[in-house]
Amino acid sequence: MPHHQPSTSSPVTPAEAENTFAGALVCVAGLGVSGPPVAKALLARGARVVVVDGRDDDVTRTVAAELTEAGAEVVLGRTPLPQGCDLVVTSPGWRPDSPLLLQAAEADIEVIGDVELAWRLKPADQVWLAITGTNGKTTTVRMLEAMLRADGRDALAVGNVGTPIVDAVLPDAHGRVHDVLAVELSSFQLHWSNSLRPYAATVLNIAPDHLDWHGGLDPYARAKGRVFARGTVRVVNTADAWSVRLAEEDGDPHAPLVGLRLDTPRAGELGIVEDLLVDRAFVVEPHGNAEELATLGDVHPAAPHNVANALAAAALARSVGVSADSIRAGLNAFVPEPHRIAHVARVAGVDYVDDSKATNPHAAAASLNSYARVVWVAGGLLKGADVDELVASAVDRLRGAVLIGADRARIREALGKHAPDVPVIEVEGSAVDTAPGHTVMDAVVAQATTLAQEGDTVLLAPAAASMDMFTDYPERGRLFAEAVLRLA
Known part of the structure; x- marks a missing residue:
């Protein structure tokens, strides 16, 4: 499939045809990250806006006051459905069984999310390149943004990261709108989007996550699969069965299908030849030709799952004609997000790596598979996730394990079953003790150091959420890194 430019003949969005929101009564459900930008955008389109939020604290009241001044009606402490409501725009985290959303469904009132609203407001010629999946979304969308910018495109990373997506589709103070959006979803x-149609999209991978919200793995995966809309170029991870399945079953069979693999690519795919990232999809005569895009040395870090992220970003960039030189330049300009396989230090021949962002077993597995011999720091809130498969797959790499957090017993049980010879140390305690410089991570690092041998990696890849002990995963990673540096 030779590279090409996106067609500008996509359906005209409502924003281009007519202002469908003028005079409409719209309920904005939730005053979180997406709520205020949504409310302001609707007010600017002439809608009557009622914002509701069950919280009523100082922070919420401050935001509410700003929106009230802008012309919205704000209801705090309860979430009624306004009488005569024409549309509900919900915050992404609101479950479908929330009373307000159930009431809207019973009244046959349409419920959409901020992404769907942005799609309806965007100019017709703005190109969306969309990324979803269980893990790797933020890294991939940032890589894609860097590649597009290296190619001279007016591009911005938005959606579940960075700028609120509604803000990115509206003109700025100078009347300009970005040409291309790299959209993390x-x-x-995606559950609350029904007419979204990106120019190209990828599902990086699927692993159990948010199953309580969606009601099971299949509805969770199918929500992800909505990114492969009618006419969307489908970029699939050939090593992930769900990625391929969703593209084939939920995507448009007439739309181009581009595969990614970590070995020699076939025609229509991107892949790896020796230490080169190569393209056999967006070239003339892909059956006989390939184009070098970058080297493994251009990917930071060059862990297998991160190379897959780079290939996905490259495929989306190539779908809109980004040059090979710009792919390489973008990868070199890309700065990894904190706490994502971040090398902290090498002490006495042992590497210490912070991947606190590995908040589920799938992400932790990718981390563990990046190193030959590991002392694994794990534990936290598993949120119902199973760790048996993770532990079984990592047995040959484990030197030892140091466990923390509320659900550490479940990880210890899995280690006992699948890796009975691997030494396990449990560390109790709160995140920060009273003495300055003495945190639970100081104890963790000290214990991990007793297990590690020269050439090993002490890897914080918890496979679990952090809120049982820490404010969030960045705090968990920061305390780990600080403890390592004190050791160093």
């Missing part, structure tokens, strides 16, 4: 956002 969560399963929640």
